[in-house]
Amino acid sequence: MLLGSIGNNAAIFEGKVIAKHIKSEVADEISRMKSGIGKCPRLAVVLVGDIRDSHTFIRFKLKACDQVGIETTVAQFPDKCTENELLHVVASFNDDLDAHGIIHLDEAEIINIVSLKKDVDGFHPLNMGNLAIRGRQPFFIPCAPKACIALLLRNGVEIKGKRAVILGRSKIAGLPTALLLQRHHATVSALHAYTKNPEQITSETDIVVADLGIPNMVRSNWLKQGAVVIDMGANHVKDPISQSFRVIGDVCFEEAVKVASAITPVPGGVSFILLKTHLD
Amino acid sequence: MLLGSIGNNAAIFEGKVIAKHIKSEVADEISRMKSGIGKCPRLAVVLVGDIRDSHTFIRFKLKACDQVGIETTVAQFPDKCTENELLHVVASFNDDLDAHGIIHLDEAEIINIVSLKKDVDGFHPLNMGNLAIRGRQPFFIPCAPKACIALLLRNGVEIKGKRAVILGRSKIAGLPTALLLQRHHATVSALHAYTKNPEQITSETDIVVADLGIPNMVRSNWLKQGAVVIDMGANHVKDPISQSFRVIGDVCFEEAVKVASAITPVPGGVSFILLKTHLD
Numbered sequence: 001m002l003l004g005s006i007g008n009n010a011a012i013f014e015g016k017v018i019a020k021h022i023k024s025e026v027a028d029e030i031s032r033m034k035s036g037i038g039k040c041p042r043l044a045v046v047l048v049g050d051i052r053d054s055h056t057f058i059r060f061k062l063k064a065c066d067q068v069g070i071e072t073t074v075a076q077f078p079d080k081c082t083e084n085e086l087l088h089v090v091a092s093f094n095d096d097l098d099a100h101g102i103i104h105l106d107e108a109e110i111i112n113i114v115s116l117k118k119d120v121d122g123f124h125p126l127n128m129g130n131l132a133i134r135g136r137q138p139f140f141i142p143c144a145p146k147a148c149i150a151l152l153l154r155n156g157v158e159i160k161g162k163r164a165v166i167l168g169r170s171k172i173a174g175l176p177t178a179l180l181l182q183r184h185h186a187t188v189s190a191l192h193a194y195t196k197n198p199e200q201i202t203s204e205t206d207i208v209v210a211d212l213g214i215p216n217m218v219r220s221n222w223l224k225q226g227a228v229v230i231d232m233g234a235n236h237v238k239d240p241i242s243q244s245f246r247v248i249g250d251v252c253f254e255e256a257v258k259v260a261s262a263i264t265p266v267p268g269g270v271s272f273i274l275l276k277t278h279l280d
Numbered sequence: 281m282l283l284g285s286i287g288n289n290a291a292i293f294e295g296k297v298i299a300k301h302i303k304s305e306v307a308d309e310i311s312r313m314k315s316g317i318g319k320c321p322r323l324a325v326v327l328v329g330d331i332r333d334s335h336t337f338i339r340f341k342l343k344a345c346d347q348v349g350i351e352t353t354v355a356q357f358p359d360k361c362t363e364n365e366l367l368h369v370v371a372s373f374n375d376d377l378d379a380h381g382i383i384h385l386d387e388a389e390i391i392n393i394v395s396l397k398k399d400v401d402g403f404h405p406l407n408m409g410n411l412a413i414r415g416r417q418p419f420f421i422p423c424a425p426k427a428c429i430a431l432l433l434r435n436g437v438e439i440k441g442k443r444a445v446i447l448g449r450s451k452i453a454g455l456p457t458a459l460l461l462q463r464h465h466a467t468v469s470a471l472h473a474y475t476k477n478p479e480q481i482t483s484e485t486d487i488v489v490a491d492l493g494i495p496n497m498v499r500s501n502w503l504k505q506g507a508v509v510i511d512m513g514a515n516h517v518k519d520p521i522s523q524s525f526r527v528i529g530d531v532c533f534e535e536a537v538k539v540a541s542a543i544t545p546v547p548g549g550v551s552f553i554l555l556k557t558h559l560d
Contacts, residue, residue: 125416129409132459133451136405161474163481169462171413179412182449182470187481189469190462194441201443201467204480 010229010260013151015269022150023068030069042071043120044093046086046104049079061103073099083109090114123171131179144173145180147270148209148230155262157207157228160185165202167191167218167250168211173232177209198222210250220255229256229263232270290540293431293510295549302430303348310349322351323400324373326366326384329359341383353379363389370394403451411459424453425460427550428489428510435542437487437508440465445482447471447498447530448491453512457489478502490530500535509536509543512550 034040043065045058065072075089086109093099094115101120104110111123119127122140130138152159164186168174178190186207191198199222202208207228210218215235223229233250249266256263264270314320323345325338345352355369366389373379374395381400384390391403399407402420410418432439444466448454458470466487471478479502482488487508490498495515503509513530529546536543544550 125409125413126406127409128412129405129407132408132412132455133405134449134455135451161476163475169414171415175412175414182472185472185474187469187471187475187478189467191467192462192465194465195467196441200484 010257011155011262012257013155013230013262013264013269015147015151015264018147018150018154021154023064026070027068034069040069040071041100042073042098044096044099044102044118045072045074046089046093046102046110047074047076048081048086048105049077058103058105086110087113094118121172122176128171128176128179131176131183134183141180142172142176144211144232144270145177148177148232149180149184151230151264151270152207152228157262159207161187162206163187163189163204164207164209165189165191165205166209166211167198167202168213168232170211174209174211177211177232181207181209202227208251212250214250215248216250216252218251218256220252220259223256223259225259226261227259229260230270231264231266233266290509290537291435291542292537293435293542293544293549295427295431295544298427298430298434301434303344306350307348314349320349320351321380322353322378324376324379324382324398325352325354326369326373326382326390327354327356328361328366328385329357338383338385366390367393374398401452402456408451408456408459411456411463414463421460422452422456424491424512424550425457428457428512429460429464431510431544431550432487432508437542439487441467442486443467443469443484444487444489445469445471445485446489446491447478447482448493448512450491454489454491457491457512461487461489488531492530494530495528496530496532498531498536500532500539503536503539505539506541507539509540510550511544511546513546 030040045062047058062072077085090102090110090113093102100118102114102118103121114124116124116126117139120140122138122142127138127140130136131141159181164181166174166178166188169178169190169192174190178188181188189201189205191201195201202218202222203224205224205227207230208218208223209230209232211232213233213235215233215237229251231249231251234247235249236245237248238245247267251263253263253265310320325342327338342352357365370382370390370393373382380398382394382398383401394404396404396406397419400420402418402422407418407420410416411421439461444461446454446458446461446468449458449470449472454470458468461468469481469485471481475481482498482502483504485504485507487510488498488503489510489512491512493513493515495513495517509531511529511531514527515529516525517528518525527547531543533543533545
């Protein structure tokens with residue numbers, strides 16, 4: 001990949017292009033699995049509340065499963081269900097030999113009892129510990145960091161030996177992305193709300209990953225000429241004229257595109273990461 | 281704490297002073313425990329080979345236990361013992377209600393079966409994951425990072441909002457120190473063998489922690505004026521004249537003491553960390 005020069009526009013890393021390749025690879029693998037052993041993977045989903053209202057994230061997952069041939073089982077509960085009901089259904093999925101992965105949106109309560117070998121979200125602390133420790137392998141790696149690495153490597157960006165910054169340290173994106181970039185031998189700095197003058201650090205950095213939850217926070221003066229920018233932000237903001245909502249990133253795209261050598265658009269980059277994250 | 285100015289010598293953070301305070305606090309607590317419930321903690325040690333030969337680290341631990349009133353049980357095995365023998369004794373310590381902590385030097389084999397609640401070394405990946413994830417608490421935190429934080433806080437160094445660098449990413453020192461400094465809200469950069477021009481990053485940093493295993497690697501030009509330097513190195517080098525071995529740090533003390541505002545000596549700082557670590 002060529003580094004951009006002043007005034008040139010950055011390469012745009014389209015997430016959907018990468019996603020299409022990955023889905024095609026997964027579909028092929030599942031197809032071979034079906035014809036080989038007569039089985040295919042099944043994802044169990046624990047859902048609280050009405051899927052139509054709020055669970056865009058889950059809807060995307062179910063659609064992607066359907067596209068590649070992964071079967072799904074959804075256990076849907078009303079908003080007012082008890083914790084016991086949720087724990088009971090997770091326990092039954094743990095024991096179900098035909099359920100190979102379990103996802104849910106209620107981390108705090110459920111995460112401790114989901115079988116490690118079915119924690120496809122990779123949020124269990126044991127999976128996170130195994131991600132942190134070199135020489136160990138987590139059963140699963142969270143999807144946001146995997147997407148970040150895929151966007152870099154499949155677009156020909158070398159990670160080893162590069163300086164990388166993660167803005168934000170959420171446990172679903174910032175933290176595991178920092179750990180995964182370290183596994184790929186980047187020199188990683190983790191920035192957060194207590195960081196003074198973050199732009200001083202980002203402006204020296206080859207790869208900038210934003211997981212802030214603050215619209216347009218990263219401006220052109222935050223970026224080194226030729227940096228690669230991965231924007232994990234997905235902030236819903238109201239257009240003052242049309243009054244409709246749209247999704248924008250943590251990076252001011254119009255400015256960054258003139259400085260960076262490559263950048264992900266929002267939406268359309270890492271935009272399948274729709275859970276809100278915060279700079280904390 | 282005052283920042284050093286050019287030509288001034290740094291404050292020396294003596295580990296033994298801090299250690300004396302901590303031991304006194306622990307001894308008081310154990311004394312109260314004994315008089316209150318009639319019991320005191322017991323550390324179980326799994327040792328392979330002759331303790332006189334190589335296990336300085338273990339000898340120090342046993343001596344410290346004795347000083348504060350922690351009882352110890354040592355299970356000693358010959359060099360050629362089988363893995364099964366080791367696993368069997370660990371299992372028996374796991375079940376022993378009078379053994380409250382277990383330490384060993386054979387991480388790779390034993391770590392997976394030590395009871396989490398007795399993993400006083402804090403090396404189990406679940407403890408590491410809980411150290412990494414904010415809002416979660418590990419049962420135990422490894423001793424090297426705890427020593428680093430104690431040296432900083434008990435000497436009045438504020439960590440929150442400071443830039444910190446960890447040189448080296450071993451799982452016993454560098455990695456957990458990076459995670460613990462982040463919990464204290466430092467902005468942490470983790471440097472390693474693939475980092476290009478590490479001195480560029482360290483020379484911008486308020487707190488520099490060295491866990492390299494390379495004698496005198498960090499020179500004065502690596503350091504920002506007024507930086508606080510924690511040297512975890514304990515490198516055995518042969519004196520060319522006397523032919524005897526002595527222990528020196530990862531930081532060139534004679535140079536660093538003129539630039540830093542505070543520095544730990546080697547030995548006498550974090551010098552109880554005697555396990556070899558490597559820049560990897």
